[in-house]
Amino acid sequence: MLNFLFFGRLGDFASGIDKAIPYHIDLATPLAIRNKLAEQHPLLTKELSEPQVLVSVNKMIVKWDHPLFDGDEIAFLPPVTGG
């Protein structure tokens, strides 16, 4: 399975989507997942495509073409606002 987390405002746009899907070779990068989401969740994909949005895999910031493997945790991170 691939497990998804959406933080901050992204969580509001992702409220209706599955947060875990079976691993598939066609969804083997965060970019592929983002493109797949565009089919049914264009508003979420628009938010994810903002240049300030980062993606992490297993809690490490990665590039959007980072390879995914079964069991990975993919988190979508809008600009942080702590402090």
Next chain:
Amino acid sequence: MTVMRLLFCRQSPVVKGIMSISISVQAKDFDLGAEYDRLRSIGDGLGAIVTFTGLVRDFESRPEEPQYSRKLTTLTLQHYPEMTERLLSDIVEQALTRWSLLGVTVIHRIGSLSPNDQIVLVGVASTHRHDAFQAAEFVMDYLKTRATFWKKAHVDGQEQWLDAKHSDANAAARWDDIKHD
């Protein structure tokens, strides 16, 4: 809700001696006096302690709209458990390589907070004030732009996620250009 406190001592890469490092992400309030006393107990070589405490403001403003100001009733802090603590630890490690420090404390609260609540504490202990001042400011600037926290404000009966501020990004960016000797 995950609450983790990293508390450890290790050899300083810059000064001779042992450093005290404490990093915590927690819902509960913190005791500034107790945290100050803990840094003060470091003892050997200690000559300066700088603490910064951030509070929840009672209004929400927008830099790009100078006339905009709304009463804030609640601020909710979300974070990414484990990743946040690791990022805070990375920030502290960077501070330790830039300045001669004897101790660093970082506490950041999560969950639902009210105006005037304490939200963040950065405490830095060193032999001289320059290192403590600089390191405390560095840790805060990087925390605000790199640690995975997100604020949701409850304003005028509505909830809104807050946007990152350019002023915070600019404050953090100036450290990128400073090479510490």
